[in-house]
Amino acid sequence: MTRLWWTQIKAVIRLELKKTFFAKRGLWIYVVAALPVLLYVAYAVAMSHEQHRTTEIAREGERRLAYQDLLAVKPGMTKQEATAILGKPPLVFHWTERRPTGPNSTEEILHEDLHYSDGQNDLYLSLANGKVQSINIHEGYNLGEDAVVFAGVFQFFFLRLAIFFGCLGIFMNLFRGEVLDRSLHFYFLAPIRREVLMAGKFLAGLLATCTIFITSELLQTVAFLWHFNPQTRDLYLYHNHGLEHAAVYVGVTFLACVGYGAFFLVAGMLFRNPLIPAAAVLIWELINPFLPALLKQFSIIYYLKSLCPVEIPVSPGTPGLLALLISNADPVSPPLAILGILVVALLALFVSSVQVRRMEINYTTE
Structure with missing residues (x-):
């Protein structure tokens, strides 16, 4: 039976990957994932031009x-x-x-x-x-400042906005999109358990988001290092923990896709209008730094920030609210952060498995 379920899951993944990667309603996700890459490319071009000017002055x-x-x-x-x-x-x-x-x-x-x-x-x-x-x-090359800039873009744009909305667009449509296209009944009429169907759809969405956003993260790292000369690049990668940081950023990206993906999968089953849960979760994630320590733990971004390898410093004179937003006053240890995200994801998947068994199709109400 387990072999049959795994065969069915792989079949669902193949079908869903084609629809997910090439769906017209999801093309904007590629644009969102490409924005930080374009930012670093523009920064590298500007820095290369500045370096050329500096070299001419030296001559x-x-x-x-x-x-x-x-x-x-x-x-x-x-x-x-x-x-x-x-x-x-x-x-x-x-x-x-x-x-x-x-x-x-x-x-x-x-x-x-x-x-x-x-x-x-x-x-x-x-x-x-x-x-x-x-x-x-x-200074032409300031590895410390550049690493902090990279961390800021990753935490405040890539995690909070790009991956958040990317997972919303992909996982919300795994079931909700089928209802809008009036095609979900084909799956429900097939000889496959609904929990198996749900697992296949979730894994397909996870593969899609990880492929898109991990590729984006790797391209960001390449563009970020582009303007460095070979000696400075080697110094950053092999002596300033650059390779370790890159690996950690990839891992955090994967966990963000798992956490947000599981949540938006169940939200797509429970809500007809995805804007309501998306707006609520977005606001909750944004105000997380201002919440009491206990409430912070009920947020995915809290655990993701604790895993980020570079802490963004708070400069003297920074306004209080901005300082709270930047700082991570009560971080948890990496094992607990990973466990927290996985527990949230498993709870969301459990609710999804219950909901998919009770799910009824009524296209006339859509």
Whole structure:
């Protein structure tokens, strides 16, 4: 009997995958999954252009500079002392400020901005009357900041919006779409247990969402690393836990598809209008950071955030509500987070198995 059920499940998966991947009502899911990839491609193009500009400035300099040379300049140095270290600046901007010193007197202050580069990093010096007033170094490659940006896009767009709505579009239509197309009775008339049909449809939806969103996540990683030079890329992947983070992001993506998919499968059976449960769950997931510790546990995003490998820091001066949204004040351990998502999914699948046995078709009410 188990072999028969597994054969039937595989047959349902084959049928459902064709409909899921090529359904016209689901084409927008590919667009949502591609948006973060396009974002990183645009970012990589912009950074490559910026790196080319920085390289050209370094070539125009009087001497070849190293990063240590950029750090050697200190506030209070004269222009002659700075140029003795860095050479003649390739780019200079200057203007004169007339500053009042009394009722009928002014003082002229000569301001100069000097721009240097070592080929990767930019140094901006602001001088007043020939003395260095401020120093600003813009690093071309900042792996820490880039990793935080990637984590922010993953947590606040990819998990909360892209995967959420992607699972809604696919799993809600596994049964609801059949009702709208007036084709569900073909399945119900076939010699197959409804629980087996439900399992096959869920696995087909899970394969589809995992294929779409894990592929998107891998392409995001490739686009994210595109603008790095080979040395920096190797440093990030093999010494800054880049490969580990990529693997964890893929795992979190899979668990998000499992959790949201199981919930939207049962919601598609219980509700005629999918907007009602979708809006309720979306609001609940969005306000999760502001909930008490006990209520937070009744949310999928709470466990997913606990599994993310990079914690987004909260900068000083961040408004309180935004700080709560960014921070993860009460994370759970990874084993408990995984267990929590699987328990939620199993409960939803159990409810689905009960509901599918009671399900009756009445196309005239749709």
